[in-house]
Amino acid sequence: xxxxxxxxxxxxxxxxxxxxxxxxxxxxxxxxxxxxxxxxxxxxxxxxxxxxxxxxxxxxxxxxxxxxxxxxxxxxxxxxxxxxxxxxxxxxxxxxxxxxxxxxxxxxxxxxxxxxxxxxxxxxxxxxxxxxxxxxxxxxxxxxxxxx
Amino acid sequence: xxxxxxxxxxxxxxxxxxxxxxxxxxxxxxxxxxxxxxxxxxxxxxxxxxxxxxxxxxxxxxxxxxxxxxxxxxxxxxxxxxxxxxxxxxxxxxxxxxxxxxxxxxxxxxxxxxxxxxxxxxxxxxxxxxxxxxxxxxxxxxxxxxxxxxxxxxxxxxxxxxxxxxxxxxxxxxxxxxxxxxxxxxxxxxxxxxxxxxxxxxxxxxxxxxxxxxxxxxxxxxxxxxxxxxxxxxxxxxxxxxxxxxxxxxxxxxxxxxxxxxxxxxxxxxxxxxxxxxxxxxxxxxxxxxxxxxxxxxxxxxxxxxxxxxxxxx
Amino acid sequence: xxxxxxxxxxxxxxxxxxxxxxxxxxxxxxxxxxxxxxxxxxxxxxxxxxxxxxxxxxxxxxxxxxxxxxxxxxxxxxxxxxxxxxxxxxxxxxxxxxxxxxxxxxxxxxxxxxxxxxxxxxxxxxxxxxxxxxxxxxxxxxxxxxxxxxxxxxxxxxxxxxxxxxxxxxxxxxxxxxxxxxxxxxxxxxxxxxxxxxxxxxxxxxxxxxxxxxxxxxxxxxxxxxxxxxxxxxxxxxxxxxxxxxxxxxxxxxxxxxxxxxxxxxxxxxxxxxxxxxxxxxxxxxxxxxxxxxxxxxxxxxxxxxxxxxxxxxxxxxxxxxxxxxxxxxxxxxxxxxxxxxxxxxxxxxxxxxxxxxxxxxx
Numbered sequence: 001x002x003x004x005x006x007x008x009x010x011x012x013x014x015x016x017x018x019x020x021x022x023x024x025x026x027x028x029x030x031x032x033x034x035x036x037x038x039x040x041x042x043x044x045x046x047x048x049x050x051x052x053x054x055x056x057x058x059x060x061x062x063x064x065x066x067x068x069x070x071x072x073x074x075x076x077x078x079x080x081x082x083x084x085x086x087x088x089x090x091x092x093x094x095x096x097x098x099x100x101x102x103x104x105x106x107x108x109x110x111x112x113x114x115x116x117x118x119x120x121x122x123x124x125x126x127x128x129x130x131x132x133x134x135x136x137x138x139x140x141x142x143x144x145x146x147x148x
Numbered sequence: 149x150x151x152x153x154x155x156x157x158x159x160x161x162x163x164x165x166x167x168x169x170x171x172x173x174x175x176x177x178x179x180x181x182x183x184x185x186x187x188x189x190x191x192x193x194x195x196x197x198x199x200x201x202x203x204x205x206x207x208x209x210x211x212x213x214x215x216x217x218x219x220x221x222x223x224x225x226x227x228x229x230x231x232x233x234x235x236x237x238x239x240x241x242x243x244x245x246x247x248x249x250x251x252x253x254x255x256x257x258x259x260x261x262x263x264x265x266x267x268x269x270x271x272x273x274x275x276x277x278x279x280x281x282x283x284x285x286x287x288x289x290x291x292x293x294x295x296x297x298x299x300x301x302x303x304x305x306x307x308x309x310x311x312x313x314x315x316x317x318x319x320x321x322x323x324x325x326x327x328x329x330x331x332x333x334x335x336x337x338x339x340x341x342x343x344x345x346x347x348x349x350x351x352x353x354x355x356x357x358x359x360x361x362x363x364x365x366x367x368x369x370x371x372x373x374x375x376x377x378x379x380x381x382x383x384x385x386x387x388x389x390x391x392x393x394x395x396x397x398x399x400x401x402x403x404x405x406x407x408x409x410x411x412x413x414x415x416x417x418x419x420x421x422x423x424x425x426x427x428x429x430x431x432x433x434x435x436x437x438x439x440x441x442x443x444x445x446x447x448x449x450x451x452x453x454x455x456x457x458x459x460x461x462x
Numbered sequence: 463x464x465x466x467x468x469x470x471x472x473x474x475x476x477x478x479x480x481x482x483x484x485x486x487x488x489x490x491x492x493x494x495x496x497x498x499x500x501x502x503x504x505x506x507x508x509x510x511x512x513x514x515x516x517x518x519x520x521x522x523x524x525x526x527x528x529x530x531x532x533x534x535x536x537x538x539x540x541x542x543x544x545x546x547x548x549x550x551x552x553x554x555x556x557x558x559x560x561x562x563x564x565x566x567x568x569x570x571x572x573x574x575x576x577x578x579x580x581x582x583x584x585x586x587x588x589x590x591x592x593x594x595x596x597x598x599x600x601x602x603x604x605x606x607x608x609x610x611x612x613x614x615x616x617x618x619x620x621x622x623x624x625x626x627x628x629x630x631x632x633x634x635x636x637x638x639x640x641x642x643x644x645x646x647x648x649x650x651x652x653x654x655x656x657x658x659x660x661x662x663x664x665x666x667x668x669x670x671x672x673x674x675x676x677x678x679x680x681x682x683x684x685x686x687x688x689x690x691x692x693x694x695x696x697x698x699x700x701x702x703x704x705x706x707x708x709x710x711x712x713x714x715x716x717x718x719x720x721x722x723x724x725x726x727x728x729x730x731x732x733x734x735x736x737x738x739x740x741x742x743x744x745x746x747x748x749x750x751x752x753x754x755x756x757x758x759x760x761x762x763x764x765x766x767x768x769x770x771x772x773x774x775x776x777x778x779x780x781x782x783x784x785x786x787x788x789x790x791x792x793x794x795x796x797x798x799x800x801x802x803x804x805x806x807x808x809x810x811x812x813x814x815x816x817x818x819x820x821x822x823x824x825x
Contacts, residue, residue: 009444012654016429022649023181023428023586032183032593044600046607046622067748069518101521101613106621106748115607182589278469282491282806350584351655359477359580360810430655431582433807434491 048102049118051093053134057112060086064104064113072097073104073113091134095121159236167382168198173416174382174423181427208371213276216368220274225369225376227267232383235260239390240314242400242407253314254302254395258295261346261387264380265291268355271377272365283364286434287355290345293441294352298342300449301335305395307457308332318399325398331456336396338449340418343388345437347381350426354434389418466494469806473502477580477810480820482794484813491805496798503824511784516542516617516752519784524611526769526788527822529572532565532602533764535615540696541760541771542617546752554619554744555697560632560735561605561614562697563728564598567639569765570679570721570728571595573817577718578650580814581659587650594642597635601628619746629736636729643726651719660715664800664812667712674796677789678767679724680816683709683716690763702734714815721817753779766790766817788822 034041043049051073060077076089105114118140123129132139172187172195179186187194212221238253240246250256265288272284306312308329309320326332345352356364366377393399393414400407432440467488472478481502487495507526511519523538524531536558543550575591599609605624606614614621650656666676671684681688689706691699707723709716755777761770767789774783793816800816801809 015652015654015657018648019428019650019653020424022645023424026183026590027177027180027424029183031179031185032596033185035185035188037189044604044607045625046604048607067518069514069521099521099611100608101611102607102621103517103521103613103748178585182586183593184589278467350582353582354807357582357807358584359582359814360807362476427584427586428649429583430578430650430653430659431807432655433659434805436658 043117043119047117047119048100048105048115050095050116050121050132050140051098051104051134052114052116052139053091054112054114055088055091055135057110058088058091059110059112060088061109063107063109067103067107069101069103070097070099072099088135093132093134095129095132097130156233159233163233163236163379163383166386167379168202170382170385170419171198171201171378173420174426177420177423178427181424202375205371205375210371210373211368213368215276217274217276220270222274224267224271224274225373225380227270228264228380229267229376231260231263231267232380232387234263235387238314239387240318240394240399241411243315245408246315249313249315252312254306254312254317257314257387257391258299258302261384262291262295264384267380268365271369275365275368277368279361279363280365280367283355283357283361283367286361287348287365289434290348290352290355290437293438294342294345294445297338297441297445297449298346300446300453301339301342302391302395304332304335304449304453304456307453307460314394314399318394318401321398322401325396325401327396331452332396334448334452336392338445338452339392339396340421342441342445343392344422344425345441347384347388349385349422351429351432352437353426353431354437357431359431385419385422386415389415389422392418471809477814479576479813479818482813482818482820482823484809486806486809488806491807493801493804493806493809496801496809498794498798501824503820505825507825508784508786512780512782515779516546516781517748519781520615520617521611521613524613525821526786526825527569527764527766527790527819528610529819530565530569530765531610531612532561532614533569533762534769535612536562537760537762537764537769538771539615539617540762541758541773542752544760545756545758545773545775546617546754548618548752550618551742551744552698552740553623553742554746556735556739557620557624557744558615559697559699559702560732560739561602561620563731563735564601564632566728566765567725568595568598570725573721573765574646574650574718577814577817578656580810581656583650583656587646590642590645590649594639597638601631601635604628616746616748617752618750620744621746621748623744629739632732632736636733639725639729643722646722651722657715659807660718660811660815661713662711663714663808664804664815665711665713666796666800670796670799671712674799675792676767676796677792678764679720680717680767680793680796682706683720684712685709690761690768694761696760696762698735699731701738702731704730714811717815717817751779753777761787764789766819766822767793786825788825790818790820790822794818794823 060075062075065073065075072094074090074092077086078089079086100115102115175197176186187197190196190200235257237248238246238250238257268287269284272280272287305317305326308326309317311317311320327336348355356366366374369377393411397414400411402410469486469488471484471486473481473483478484483499483502485497485499486493507522510522520535520538523534526534571591571594575588578587579585602612603609605628606612606621666680666684668684668686671681671686685708687706687708692706704727707720707727709720754775757774759770759772761768768787769789770787772785772787773781776782797813797816800812804812
C-alpha cells in the first residue's frame with residue numbers, strides 16, 4: 001500500500017521530468033519567428049492583399065461588381081458620343097467592407113482587377129479607407145509602410 | 149543612522165534592479181522555450197524593455213473601481229511590498245555584506261516572507277470583485293498550508309547546522325554543501341516545492357490562475373499599484389532562491405570568484421529553474437494542491453526529520 | 463449550504479474561447495448552476511446565404527468555424543454540388559480530401575494547444591502547436607492566398623491547382639508532425655499534473671452524448687464509433703485505410719487523446735491520398751452561373767463534428783433557405799450538465815475539452 005503510494009509519486013515526478021526534457025530541447029532550438037519590423041517575410045505569389053487595378057485593361061464588364069459578396073466595389077461609366085467607347089467615371093474600393101475573398105480577381109476576364117501583395121494596410125484616416133480611388137496611380141500612398 | 153539609511157536605499161535599488169532583470173529574463177526564457185525571440189526592439193535584445201514597461205506603468209491612469217474597500221484596496225500593495233524589503237535585512241550576500249546578522253535569521257526571514265499573504269488577501273477582499281476574492285481566498289489557504297512543509301524542511305537544516313543565524317548556516321557548510329547530503333537533498337526538494345507554492349508560481353499559481361480567475365487578486369489593479377504587486381512577486385522569487393542558496397547551496401562559498409558573485413549566480417540559477425518550471429508544467433487544482441501539501445509533503449518532511457534526527461542523536 | 467455567488471464568466475474571459483457568456487452559480491468554488499448565453503457573435507449568416515448567389519456565399523462559410531475554413535467550404539460546396547448536380551473531377555476530389563484533412567490537423571492542433579492553456583500550461587504547448595500549424599497555414603497561403611479565411615473550394619472544383627512542390631512539402635510535414643506528436647505525448651498527455659487535472663473530469667456517458675446529439679471527437683471520446691467519413695463516405699474517403707480512435711470513459715482526457723489520435727489518422731489519409739492523386743484539371747471557373755430547384759441536407763465530418771447544410775432552391779440564383787447545423791452548438795449544449803458539481807477550475811477544463819468555436823455557434 002505504502003509502496004504503491006511512493007511508486008505513484010515517483011512515476012509522477014518522472015513524467016514531469018519528461019516534460020522538462022521537451023522544453024529544454026526546444027530551448028536550444030532556433031526561434032521560428034522573425035524579428036518582424038526589421039526582417040519581413042516575402043508574401044506568397046497568390047497572396048490576397050488589397051484590391052488593385054490596371055485601369056487600361058478594364059473593359060467595364062461589371063463582372064467584379066456583380067460577384068463581390070460584400071459590395072465593396074463601386075464602378076460608374078459614361079458612354080461617349082460615338083456610342084462605342086466607354087469611360088470609367090469612378091471606380092472606388094471600400095477596404096472596410098472587403099472580405100479579401102479574391103472572387104473579383106478570379107472572375108475578371110482581362111485580369112485588370114487583382115489583389116496585390118500589400119499586407120500592412122493601416123490608415124491614419126478612416127475616410128481614406130472607405131473610398132479608395134482605384135483609378136489613381138497613388139491610391140495606396142497613405143498606407144503605412146506600403147508601396148503600391 | 150546614515151549607514152542604515154544607505155543600506156536601506158541600496159536594498160531598494162537592488163530590489164528594483166533585480167526585479168527588472170528578472171522580468172527581462174523571464175520574458176527571454178519563455179521566448180526561447182517557445183521558439184520565439186522575445187523582446188528585441190528596446191536596447192540590445194530588449195534589455196531596456198522592463199524600463200519601458202515601468203515608464204508605461206507609471207504614466208498609466210490609476211483606476212479605482214466602484215465600491216472598493218478603500219483602506220484595504222490602498223494598503224494592499226504596500227503590505228505586499230514592505231515584507232519583501234524587510235526580508236533583505238538578513239540575506240547574506242557575502243561574508244561582509246549583510247545588513248543585520250540576526251541570531252534568529254532563519255525564523256525572521258520565514259515569518260517576514262509569509263506576511264505578504266496578508267496583502268494578497270487584502271487585495272482580494274478590497275477589490276470588490278468576485279474573481280479577486282476567490283484569488284485571495286485561494287492564496288490564503290495555499291500559503292498557510294505550504295508554510296508547514298517549508299518550515300519542516302528548513303528545520304532540518306537548522307538541526308544540521310546547529311544555528312539559526314544565516315551566516316552561521318553558511319559557515320556550517322564550509323566542508324560541503326548541505327544539498328549533497330541525502331536527507332537534506334530530500335529537504336531541498338520539499339523546500340523547493342513549497343517555496344514555489346509560497347510565491348504563487350506555476351504549477352501552484354492558482355491564486356492568479358489566468359485561465360480561471362482572469363488575474364486573481366490583482367485583477368482590478370492598474371498602473372503603479374499593479375507594478376508593486378509585480379515587483380513584489382519577482383522579488384519574492386529572488387528571496388526564496390536566496391534562502392535556498394543560503395540553506396542548501398553553500399551561500400557565498402565558492403572558489404576564485406568573490407562571494408557576492410557566487411551568491412548571485414546560485415540564486416539566479418535557482419530562479420532559472422523556477423522559470424523553466426513555469427513554462428513547462430500545467431497548473432494543479434486547488435484541492436489537489438492542498439492534499440499534496442498535507443498528504444505527501446508534510447508526512448515526508450516529518451519522516452525525514454524523525455529518521456535523520458534519530459541518526460543525529462545516535 | 464451557504465449563500466450562492468453568481469459569477470459572470472465572459473463574454474470577456476481568457477478561457478471562454480471567444481464571446482461565450484456563462485452565468486455560473488457558485489457555492490464556494492463549486493459550480494451548482496450554469497446558464498449559457500449566446501448571441502454575441504451573431505452575424506445572421508443563414509440570412510446572408512439567402513441573398514447571395516451560390517458562389518458568393520463561399521467566403522461566408524469561412525467565417526463559421528474559422529479554425530476549419532476549408533472543411534466548411536467543402537461542406538457547403540458538396541451540398542450545392544449535390545443540389546445542382548455539378549460534376550467534380552477526380553483530381554479535385556483528391557485535392558479536397560488532402561486539404562480537408564490538413565485543415566483537420568490544424569484545427570486539432572489549436573484545440574490541443576488551447577486545452578493545455580486552459581489547464582494552466584502557460585502558452586508553451588500552445589506555441590508548439592501553433593508553430594506546427596504555421597507550416598500548414600503557410601502551405602495554404604501558397605495554395606489559395608490567404609492564411610485564415612481560405613475561400614479555396616469552388617462549386618465543381620477548387621480555385622486553383624496546387625503549386626509545384628506542394629506534395630514534397632506535405633510529405634515533409636507528415637514526417638515532422640509524427641515526431642512532434644511524440645513530443646506532445648511527453649509534454650502533456652502522460653504528464654502527471656495533466657492527468658490529474660483532466661482524468662475523470664466531466665464524464666459524458668454514451669447515452670448522454672447521443673441524447674445531446676454531440677458529434678465529432680467528443681462523441682467518439684464517449685465510446686461511440688461514429689465517423690461520417692466511414693459511415694457515409696463522401697468524396698473518396700472510402701478508398702483510404704484509417705481507424706476511428708475512440709475513448710473509453712468520455713472524460714476530458716479522452717476527448718484530448720482522441721483529438722491527438724485523429725491527427726495521426728489524418729496524416730495516414732493524407733499520406734495515402736498524396737500517393738494516389740490523379741492527373742487532371744481540378745479548377746472550376748467562377749463565372750459560371752448556377753441555378754436549380756430542389757432541397758438537400760448534406761452533412762460532412764468537420765474537425766468538431768457533423769456540419770450539415772440544408773439548402774432549398776426554387777430556381778433562382780440564390781438558395782431560398784439555408785440552415786446550418788453547426789457541431790459546436792450541439793456540443794456546447796452538453797456543458798451545463800457536465801460542469802454541475804465540479805469546481806471552477808474543472809469547469810474551465812471541461813469547457814476547453816469541448817473545444818467550441820463561437821463563430822460557428824452564433825453564426
